[in-house]
Amino acid sequence: MRIAANPLFVLLVIVPTxxxxxxxxxxxxxxxxxxxxxxxRSPDKPSTTGLGVLLKSVGFSSxxxxxxxxxxxxxxxxxxxxLNEGNYIRQTYTSxxxxxxxxxxxxGFGNTFEDLYNYFRKRVGVEHDTTSAITxxxxxxxxxxxxQKINRRLLEMSEALVNRLNxxxxxxxxxxxxxxxNDAEAAARSASRALGAFRQRSGIVDPERQASVQLxxxxxxxxxxIGARLQLQQLxxxxxxxxxxxxxxxxxxxxxxxxxxEGSRVAGGQGSLSAAAVQYQxxxxxxxxxxxxLTAALAALQQARNDSRQQQAYVERIVEPNLPDxxxxxxxxxxILSVVILGLVAxxxxxxxxxxxxxxxx
Amino acid sequence: xxxxxxxxxxxPTSLARSWAIQRRVIWALVLREIPSRYGRHNIxxxxxxxxxxxxxxxxxxxxxxxxxxxxxxxxxxAFAITGYSSVLLWRNMPNRxxxxxxxxxxxFYHRNVRPIDIYLSRLLLEAAGATTSFVFLVVFFxxxxxxxxPEYILQIVFGWIMxxxxxxxxxxxxxxxxxxxxxxxxxxxxxxxxLCPLSGAAFLVDALPTEGQKYVLLLPKVLGVEYIRExxxxxxxxxxxDMGYMALCNLALTxxxxxxxxxxxxxxxxx
Numbered sequence: 001m002r003i004a005a006n007p008l009f010v011l012l013v014i015v016p017t018x019x020x021x022x023x024x025x026x027x028x029x030x031x032x033x034x035x036x037x038x039x040x041r042s043p044d045k046p047s048t049t050g051l052g053v054l055l056k057s058v059g060f061s062s063x064x065x066x067x068x069x070x071x072x073x074x075x076x077x078x079x080x081x082x083l084n085e086g087n088y089i090r091q092t093y094t095s096x097x098x099x100x101x102x103x104x105x106x107x108g109f110g111n112t113f114e115d116l117y118n119y120f121r122k123r124v125g126v127e128h129d130t131t132s133a134i135t136x137x138x139x140x141x142x143x144x145x146x147x148q149k150i151n152r153r154l155l156e157m158s159e160a161l162v163n164r165l166n167x168x169x170x171x172x173x174x175x176x177x178x179x180x181x182n183d184a185e186a187a188a189r190s191a192s193r194a195l196g197a198f199r200q201r202s203g204i205v206d207p208e209r210q211a212s213v214q215l216x217x218x219x220x221x222x223x224x225x226i227g228a229r230l231q232l233q234q235l236x237x238x239x240x241x242x243x244x245x246x247x248x249x250x251x252x253x254x255x256x257x258x259x260x261x262e263g264s265r266v267a268g269g270q271g272s273l274s275a276a277a278v279q280y281q282x283x284x285x286x287x288x289x290x291x292x293x294l295t296a297a298l299a300a301l302q303q304a305r306n307d308s309r310q311q312q313a314y315v316e317r318i319v320e321p322n323l324p325d326x327x328x329x330x331x332x333x334x335x336i337l338s339v340v341i342l343g344l345v346a347x348x349x350x351x352x353x354x355x356x357x358x359x360x361x362x
Numbered sequence: 363x364x365x366x367x368x369x370x371x372x373x374p375t376s377l378a379r380s381w382a383i384q385r386r387v388i389w390a391l392v393l394r395e396i397p398s399r400y401g402r403h404n405i406x407x408x409x410x411x412x413x414x415x416x417x418x419x420x421x422x423x424x425x426x427x428x429x430x431x432x433x434x435x436x437x438x439x440a441f442a443i444t445g446y447s448s449v450l451l452w453r454n455m456p457n458r459x460x461x462x463x464x465x466x467x468x469x470f471y472h473r474n475v476r477p478i479d480i481y482l483s484r485l486l487l488e489a490a491g492a493t494t495s496f497v498f499l500v501v502f503f504x505x506x507x508x509x510x511x512p513e514y515i516l517q518i519v520f521g522w523i524m525x526x527x528x529x530x531x532x533x534x535x536x537x538x539x540x541x542x543x544x545x546x547x548x549x550x551x552x553x554x555x556x557l558c559p560l561s562g563a564a565f566l567v568d569a570l571p572t573e574g575q576k577y578v579l580l581l582p583k584v585l586g587v588e589y590i591r592e593x594x595x596x597x598x599x600x601x602x603x604d605m606g607y608m609a610l611c612n613l614a615l616t617x618x619x620x621x622x623x624x625x626x627x628x629x630x631x632x633x
Contacts, residue, residue: 357380358375
C-alpha cells in the first residue's frame with residue numbers, strides 16, 4: 001500500500017511496466033527474421049608494395065568497391081521500388097494480422113513512398129564484418145515466408161547489380177581495346193599501302209640495298225678502269241705501236257662513262273637513289289611504327305579478353321536466406337525486463353532530484 | 363530565510379515553492395562564484411568563456427600549423443573546435459567539482475544551501491562558459507568562412523546537451539565521492555590524462571582499425587563528439603555513434619552521481 005501511495009513510483013515504474021507487459025504480452029506481433037550471408041569477391045589486383053604482397057594471400061580477395069555497392073543498394077529506394085512491384089511490400093507490411101503498433105501506416109496518414117522507405121529501412125539490416133569480409137543481410141517481416149522471400153529477392157537484385165557493373169566494366173575495357181586495335185590496324189594498312197605505291201611509282205624496292213649493289217658495281221667498274229689505265233700506260237711505254245692501244249682507249253672511255261652514269265644513279269640527279277631514299281625512309285618508318293602499334297594493340301586486346309574472362313566480381317552466397325520456423329523477435333521477456341529496469345533507474349533519479357529540491361524549505 | 367517567520371514552520375513546503383527556493387539559491391551561488399573565481403579586475407567574469415576560448419584557439423592554431431601531421435583533407439578548424447570544446451566541457455567540470463564543498467562549508471549554516479546546489483552552481487557555470495566559447499567560436503569561424511555552417515542545429519544542440527549531461531553526472535559523482543574518499547581526488551587527474559587522448563578530441567573513430575573501434579565506442583564521450591562532428595563534416599566522415607547507448611550511460615551515471623551527492627550531503631558538517 002505504501003507503493004500505491006507514491007505517485008512517482010506508479011508513474012515511472014508501475015505504469016510503464018504494465019504498458020510493456022500489455023504490449024509484449026498481447027499486442028506485439030511476432031517478427032520473423034530471415035538471414036543470409038554473402039561475400040562479394042573479385043580477383044586480386046596486383047599490389048605493388050612488398051608489404052602488400054606479404055599481407056595479401058594469393059588469388060581472390062574481397063573487393064572494396066563492390067561490397068559497398070551491394071550494401072548500399074540493399075538499403076536504397078531503388079531496391080524498395082523494385083521489391084514493391086505490384087505493391088507487394090506495402091501489402092505485406094499493412095496486413096491486418098499485424099498489430100496496430102507494428103503495422104505500416106496503421107493510423108492512415110503517412111502513406112507516401114518515403115514513409116514506406118523509412119519503415120522498410122528499419123526492417124532490413126546489412127552488416128559488414130571487415131575482418132571476415134562477410135556481409136549479413138537480415139530481413140524482418142511478420143510472416144516467415146515474407147521474410148525469406150524479401151531476403152531472397154534482395155540478394156538476387158544485389159547479384160544482378162554486381163553483374164551489371166561487371167558487364168559494364170568489361171564492355172568498357174574490351175570496347176576500348178577493340179577500338180584501339182582497329183585504329184592500329186587501319187594505320188598499319190595505310191602505311192604499307194603508301195610504301196607499296198611509292199615502290200611502284202619509283203621502281204625502287206629498297207634504295208639502300210639497291211644503292212649498295214650499285215656502289216659495288218661502280219667500284220668494280222673502277223677496278224676495271226684502273227686496270228685498263230695501267231695496261232694502257234704499260235703498252236704506251238713498252239710498245240707504242242701496239243694495235244691494242246686504241247682498243248684500250250675506247251674501253252677506258254666507255255668505263256669512265258659507265259662509272260659516271262652508275263654513280264649519278266646513286267647520288268645526285270632527279271631519279272637518283274639518294275633522292276628516293278629520303279622519301280623511302282619516311283614511309284618505311286611510318287610502316288614500322290604502325291606495325292609496332294598494331295602489335296601492341298593486339299596484345300592489349302588479348303590481355304583485355306583474358307582479363308574480362310577472369311576479372312569478375314561476383315556475389316557468392318555463403319548462407320542462403322533461411323525460412324525461420326520461430327519468431328525471433330520481439331524478445332518479450334527482455335523487453336519487459338529492460339522497461340522495468342529503466343523505470344527503476346528513472347524513478348531513482350527523479351526521486352533523488354525531488355528529494356534534493358524538497359530539502360529547500362521556507 | 364526571511365526574518366518575517368521566526369517560528370520554524372511545521373507545515374510542508376510545496377514542491378513548486380521548494381523549486382523556486384532552490385533556483386534562487388543556485389542563482390545566488392552562481393553570482394557569488396563568478397567574482398570569487400575570476401575577481402573583479404580586468405575583464406572580470408568575461409574570463410568565464412575567454413579562458414576556454416583561448417585554449418581552443420591555441421589548439422586550433424597549433425593544429426592548423428602542423429596540419430601536415432594529420433595529413434587529411436578535413437577542415438582542421440572544425441576538427442579542433444568540436445574536439446577541444448567538448449574536452450573542455452567535460453574535463454574542467456570534474457576539476458571544479460572536486461573539493462567544491464570545502465571552501466563553501468560555512469554556507470551550509472543556511473538551511474537552504476545544500477551540497478547539490480554547490481555542485482549545480484559550479485557545474486552550470488562551467489557548462490555555460492564552455493558553451494559560450496563553443497558558440498562564439500563557431501559563429502566567428504563561420505562568419506570568416508573557415509567553417510561551414512552546420513545544417514541541423516538541433517543535432518548539435520542535442521549532442522552538446524548529451525555531452526554536458528555526461529560531464530555533469532561524472533563531475534557530481536566524482537566530486538561527491540572525493541568528499542568521502544580523498545584518494546579519488548588524487549586519482550582523477552591521472553585518469554583524466556589517460557582518457558584525454560581517448561576522448562575523441564584528436565581522432566575520428568572511422569580512422570581507427572575496426573577492431574579498436576569497438577572498444578573506443580564504449581566510451582560515451584566519444585559518441586557525443588562523433589555525433590556533433592557528423593553535423594560539421596557532413597558526408598566527409600563516417601560518424602559512428604549510438605545515442606541510445608550514450609543516453610543509457612548518462613542515465614546510469616546520473617543515478618550514481620545523485621546517490622553519491624545525497625550520501626555526501628547527509629554527512630557534510632558545517633564548520
